[in-house]
Amino acid sequence: MSDRELRVSKIRNGTVIDHVTGGQALNVLSILGIDGSEGLGVSVVMNVPSDRLGRKDVVKVEDRELSQSEVDVISLIAPEASINIIREFDVVQKNRVDRPESVVGLLSCPNRNCITNEPEPVETDFTVVEEGVRCTYCGTIIREELADHIDPE
Amino acid sequence: MRQDHLISASQLSRADIEAVLDRAAEIDGDPAAWGDTHDRAVLGLCFFEPSTRTKMSFDTAIKRLGGTTTDMGSVDSSSVKKGESLADTVRVVEGYADALVLRHPSEGAAKLASEFVDVPVINAGDGAGQHPSQTLLDLYTIRENVGLDDLSIGIMGDLKYGRTVHSLAEALTNFDVRQHFISPESLQLPRGVRFDLHQSGAQVREHTELDGVLPDLDVLYVTRIQRERFPDETEYEKVAGEYQIDTETLNAAKDDLAVMHPLPRVDEIDPAVDATDHATYFEQAHNGVPVRMALLDSLLEADQ
Ligand SMILES: [Zn+2]
Numbered sequence: 001m002s003d004r005e006l007r008v009s010k011i012r013n014g015t016v017i018d019h020v021t022g023g024q025a026l027n028v029l030s031i032l033g034i035d036g037s038e039g040l041g042v043s044v045v046m047n048v049p050s051d052r053l054g055r056k057d058v059v060k061v062e063d064r065e066l067s068q069s070e071v072d073v074i075s076l077i078a079p080e081a082s083i084n085i086i087r088e089f090d091v092v093q094k095n096r097v098d099r100p101e102s103v104v105g106l107l108s109c110p111n112r113n114c115i116t117n118e119p120e121p122v123e124t125d126f127t128v129v130e131e132g133v134r135c136t137y138c139g140t141i142i143r144e145e146l147a148d149h150i151d152p153e
Numbered sequence: 154m155r156q157d158h159l160i161s162a163s164q165l166s167r168a169d170i171e172a173v174l175d176r177a178a179e180i181d182g183d184p185a186a187w188g189d190t191h192d193r194a195v196l197g198l199c200f201f202e203p204s205t206r207t208k209m210s211f212d213t214a215i216k217r218l219g220g221t222t223t224d225m226g227s228v229d230s231s232s233v234k235k236g237e238s239l240a241d242t243v244r245v246v247e248g249y250a251d252a253l254v255l256r257h258p259s260e261g262a263a264k265l266a267s268e269f270v271d272v273p274v275i276n277a278g279d280g281a282g283q284h285p286s287q288t289l290l291d292l293y294t295i296r297e298n299v300g301l302d303d304l305s306i307g308i309m310g311d312l313k314y315g316r317t318v319h320s321l322a323e324a325l326t327n328f329d330v331r332q333h334f335i336s337p338e339s340l341q342l343p344r345g346v347r348f349d350l351h352q353s354g355a356q357v358r359e360h361t362e363l364d365g366v367l368p369d370l371d372v373l374y375v376t377r378i379q380r381e382r383f384p385d386e387t388e389y390e391k392v393a394g395e396y397q398i399d400t401e402t403l404n405a406a407k408d409d410l411a412v413m414h415p416l417p418r419v420d421e422i423d424p425a426v427d428a429t430d431h432a433t434y435f436e437q438a439h440n441g442v443p444v445r446m447a448l449l450d451s452l453l454e455a456d457q
Contacts, residue, residue, distance in 0.1 A: 113280050115261035120238050122265055129348070137261025138282060139345030 011041070014062040016084040016091075017074065022047050022055035024077045027147040029059060031073050031106065032066070040064055053080060072100035076133065077147050102127050107142065108151040114138040124151070157455070158267040158274040159448065162285040162320035163349055167327035174293050176447035177440070187218055187446060191453050194220035197250030199243065199266075200277075201228050201257040206416065206438070207277050207287070211254050214445035223249045240269045247272050252452055255279075273452040281314040281343075287415055288320040290444040291374070294437040298411045299371045302329040307366055309335040310376030310396055310421065312342045317415045318376055319346045326353035333370070335360045337392045340382065363396070367405050373398070373431075374413045375421050399423035403431055413437050 020028055025044045029035070034042060041062035050056035057078075071083050075097035085093040105123035109116050116124045116137050126133035132143035142149055159165075180187055196215040200208055212222050225246060239262060243253060247270040255263050256277040263276030263283075278284045295301055306325065312318050312334055323346065325332055332355060334342060341359060342350075350357050360366055367373070378396060383389035397420060403410070411433040414422055418434070426432055 111260060113258070113260055115239070115257075115259040115265045115279075118239070118259060120265060121240050122268070131348070134345065134348070135261070137264050138280075139260070139343075139349075141344045141348055 010089055011043075011060050011062045011086055012089055014041070014060065014064055014086055015066045016086060017059040017061075017066075017078075018056070018082045018084060019050065019053060019080045020057040020059060020074075020078040021080065022050075022053065022057055024147070025057035025059050027077050027150065028057075028074055028081075030147075030150050031077070032061070032070060034061060068095075069100070071095065072098050073103055073106060075099050076103070076128070099128055102136075103133055106151060107133065107146070107149045109135045109138060109140055110142060110145075110149055111135065111138050111140040114140065157452075158263075158276075159285050159452065160263045160267055160274065160276045161283045162288045162324040165285070165324055165327070170289070170292060170324060170327060173289055173444065173447045173451060174296060176450060177289075177293050177444040180446050180450075181440075181443040184217060184443065184446075187450070189219040190450060191215070192219040194218065194252070194449075194453055195250045196220060196222045196449065197246045197253040197272075198222050198224040199246055199253055199255045199257075200225070201239075201255075201262075202278070203227070204256050204278070206441075207256065208254075210441035211275075211277065211286075211445055211449075213442050214449055217442065218446055218449060220251075220449075239265060243270050243274075252449065273455075275448070275452070278316055280316070281319075282316050283320045284316040284415075285320045285324070286445060286448055287317045287441075288324045289448060290437065290440045291317070291321050291413065291415070292324060293440050293444050294413060294433060295372055295411070297436075297440075298433060299409065304329070304371050305331045305333065305369050306372040306374060307333045307335055307363065307370045308374045308376075309363060311340045311378045311382065312336045312376075313340040314379075314382065315376045318374075319343075321374065322346060322355075323349050323353075326350060326355040331356045331358070333358045333360060333366045335363050335366065335396070337361060337378075337395070339392075340378065363398070363402070364405070367402070368407065370406065370410055372411045372413060373406070375418075376415060377417075377419055377421055393420075397421050397423070398426065400425050400429060403429065406431065 025046050043060045045058040047055045065085050081097045083095045084091045103126045125136045132141050134141045243266040252273040254275045254277045255266050258280050260280040260282040262279045267274040378393045380389050412431040414434040
C-alpha cells in the first residue's frame with residue numbers, strides 16, 4: 001500500500017470533505033459539531049500537497065451524510081471545499097460549497113455586551129457580508145478570526 | 154413611516170425621515186390640535202437603565218397626543234431583578250400597552266424585544282448600539298437651523314460607545330452631508346458603523362483634532378467622553394481636555410455654526426457658549442417632544 005492510499009483509504013458510507021483550506025480541518029469538525037463522542041468513524045488528513053490549494057486538508061466522516069446548510073457554513077472557513085457523499089464506496093453526489101446568506105445558532109457573538117450573550121431564548125444570527133459575518137443584533141463584524149467564535153454548544 | 158418598529162437608524166430611508174420631520178413641524182406649529190389624536194393609547198415605558206430626559210420626553214409626547222403611560226419602574230423594584238429574561242418582560246408589558254419604549258444596557262436588546270411582541274417597539278438606547286429617536290430630533294434641529302443638504306457636520310467625542318453618534322451618522326447617509334469624525338484614536342467609530350457608512354457610500358473623514366476642520370463646519374455635534382472609558386484618571390484628563398469647547402475655540406468657526414449636544418453635558422461645552430448664537434442644544438432638547446409625538450403618531454397609526 002502506498003502512502004497516498006493510506007491517507008485516503010476509502011469509506012463505505014458517509015461524507016468526504018476535500019479541498020479544505022490547509023489547517024482548517026479541526027474547525028470544520030467543530031462547525032459540524034463532531035468531537036468524537038458520537039462514535040462516528042472520523043479521519044482527518046492535514047496539510048497534504050494539493051495542485052489547486054498548495055496544501056489542503058481532507059475530512060472523512062463515516063455513516064453521516066451532511067445537509068446543504070451544514071455544508072454551506074463550512075465555506076466561510078474553507079471556500080474551496082468540495083463535498084462528496086459516499087454510498088457503498090461510490091461517490092453518489094459531489095457538491096461545491098456556497099456562501100450562505102446567514103449563519104444561525106453556530107457562532108457566539110464576540111461582543112460581550114451583546115444581548116445574545118445574555119440568558120435570552122434566542123439563537124445567534126449572523127449575516128454573511130463581504131468582509132466576514134455580522135451579528136444581526138449588535139452589528140459586530142467577525143472577520144478572519146471566525147473559527148474562534150464557534151459555539152461548542 | 155412604513156415600519157413596525159424603530160430599532161436602528163439604518164432602517165430609515167430619506168422618505169421615512171422626512172415624513173416624521175414634516176409631521177413634527179406640523180405639530181410644532183399647533184400642538185393643541187393633536188391633543189386627542191391617540192386618545193387612551195398606552196405607551197409602555199421599559200427603562201432597564203436610569204434615564205430621566207428620554208423617559209420624560211416620551212411621557213410628555215404620548216400625553217400630548219391624548220394617551221397615557223404605564224411604567225415598569227426601576228430595575229431594582231421589578232421582576233428583572235429576580236432574573237426574568239427581557240423576552241418575558243416585554244411579552245408581559247405588551248399586554249398593558251399599545252407600544253413599547255425600551256432602554257437597555259445590552260446592544261441588540263430592542264431588536265430582540267421586537268421579535269417577541271406584536272406592538273411597535275421604539276429603541277430608546279441599547280447599550281453602545283443605537284438611539285434612533287434621538288437622531289430624529291437631531292435631524293429636525295439640523296433641518297430647522299441649517300438645512301439637511303449640502304452640509305458639513307463635525308461629530309466629536311466618544312464615537313466608539315456613543316449610541317447617539319452611531320444613529321446620527323447612519324441616518325445622515327440619506328442626505329448630501331460631509332461627515333467629519335473627531336475623536337481620540339481609542340474612541341473612533343466601531344467596525345459595524347464604519348461598515349454601514351462605507352456601504353452607503355457616505356463621505357467620511359476622521360480626525361484626531363478639531364482645529365483643522367472647524368472652519369468648514371455648519372454643525373458641530375459634541376458628545377461626552379466618559380471617565381470609565383479610560384484606564385486611569387490622568388489619561389482621561391489629558392484626552393478629554395482636548396475635546397472641550399469654549400468661546401475661544403469657536404472664534405475659528407463660521408458665524409452660523411450650530412453647536413449641538415444630546416445632553417446632559419458635563420464639561421464638554423463651556424457654559425459661556427450658551428449665550429452665543431452657536432448654542433443650539435437647548436432648542437435641540439425641546440424638539441424632543443414634537444418629534445417624538447410625530448414618531449408615536451406614525452407608529453401607532455401604522456399599527457391600527
Ligand atoms: Zn452581537
